[in-house]
Amino acid sequence: MTAVQIAEWLESTSVGLWVRESLWGFSIMVAVHILGLTLSVGTLLWFDLRLLGISMTGSQVSKVYRALMPWFAVGFGVMLVSGGVLLAGFATAAFENTFFRLKMAAVCVAAVNALAYHLMTERRIAHWDHAARPPFPVRLAGLVSIAVWATAILSGRMMSYTMF
Amino acid sequence: MPALDSLLAAIETSRLATTVGQSIALTGWLSALHLIGMTVVTGGTLVSSLRLLGVLLADEPVTVVTRAAVRGVTIGLVVSLSTGFLLVSPRASAAAHAVFFQTKMALLVMAAAFHFAYYRRVAEGRLGSVWGQRLSGGLALVLWLGVAVAGSAYILLE
Numbered sequence: 001m002t003a004v005q006i007a008e009w010l011e012s013t014s015v016g017l018w019v020r021e022s023l024w025g026f027s028i029m030v031a032v033h034i035l036g037l038t039l040s041v042g043t044l045l046w047f048d049l050r051l052l053g054i055s056m057t058g059s060q061v062s063k064v065y066r067a068l069m070p071w072f073a074v075g076f077g078v079m080l081v082s083g084g085v086l087l088a089g090f091a092t093a094a095f096e097n098t099f100f101r102l103k104m105a106a107v108c109v110a111a112v113n114a115l116a117y118h119l120m121t122e123r124r125i126a127h128w129d130h131a132a133r134p135p136f137p138v139r140l141a142g143l144v145s146i147a148v149w150a151t152a153i154l155s156g157r158m159m160s161y162t163m164f
Numbered sequence: 165m166p167a168l169d170s171l172l173a174a175i176e177t178s179r180l181a182t183t184v185g186q187s188i189a190l191t192g193w194l195s196a197l198h199l200i201g202m203t204v205v206t207g208g209t210l211v212s213s214l215r216l217l218g219v220l221l222a223d224e225p226v227t228v229v230t231r232a233a234v235r236g237v238t239i240g241l242v243v244s245l246s247t248g249f250l251l252v253s254p255r256a257s258a259a260a261h262a263v264f265f266q267t268k269m270a271l272l273v274m275a276a277a278f279h280f281a282y283y284r285r286v287a288e289g290r291l292g293s294v295w296g297q298r299l300s301g302g303l304a305l306v307l308w309l310g311v312a313v314a315g316s317a318y319i320l321l322e
Contacts, residue, residue, distance in 0.1 A: 027320035027321055030316075030320055031313075031316040031317070031320055034199070034312075034316055035312060035313070035316065037199075037203060038202060038203050038206040038207065038312060039206075039207075039210070041203050041207070042203045042204070042206045042207020042208075042210060043207050043210055043211060044207075045203070045204065045207050045236075046207060046208070046211045046232075046233060046236075049232065049236075054232060055232035055233065055236075056221075056224075056228060056229055056232065057228075058224070058225070058228040059221060059224050059228055059229070063221065063224075064221070067220050067221045068211070068220075071210065150200060153196060153199055153200055153203065154193075154196040154200075156196075157192055157195045157196035157199055158192045158193075158196065160192075161188050161189075161191065161192040161195070162188075162192075
């Protein structure tokens, strides 16, 4: 299947039709997506700032992660579902939109950054868990996370001004 | 109120408002920065308020968790207020008469006043009993979440 065919299929689903044709569906889903964003990126930011040695430097990195992870995990779940619903409604326009592609690229980089941190950098956490200023690879992971999520937010907002 | 209407009209016809209103790109960037500011405010409020409520990192000293978060809320608020003013300036009159915008502004004033007058000092450990901390955390969450919801409603429904 081509991207165009996938987009057309998504738009023909009952979810896609509901988003496009219901009176409040689109607005409610956008509001849910934005509130999911504030919960997910809003709390993840404070873990990233701990990795950077800026916030909560008196607490162990692992402890901050365990405390915040449930909150940003729920937020990301809300964003994923609401984003999927919104995409189903306007997939063709989204796939053709430069800012949508940039947003998806940023989200992919965020995922790769998180995987690299958890699979490689975090393996030596016993050496720096208590450090107020963690080593460079740790700080880099925090900085990349902040940069890519800021890019995703910027691209997401620009989508709404360029898609319709 | 004639004086208010005159002020709003003056804002709408200002060079700044005209520049923003005529540029989709500028409006988009301002909107994105406004959303980033809002994310910093709500995220910082969540972290500090949940600690004050005894839900998050309850065994860590209050100020270890809340100090930077509260400063983040202040920074996010500066970003949100400045971008928000620029965004609404081209349609200041219509916004002032919109119910959701009025609600957002009322909640924003209460949230900001509470933040600067009391909450910061509680979160920085300068005053407040345990119950005072919990009430402050709960009130801050309700107010800032209210601002976020009212703001979303205004943008999407009006």
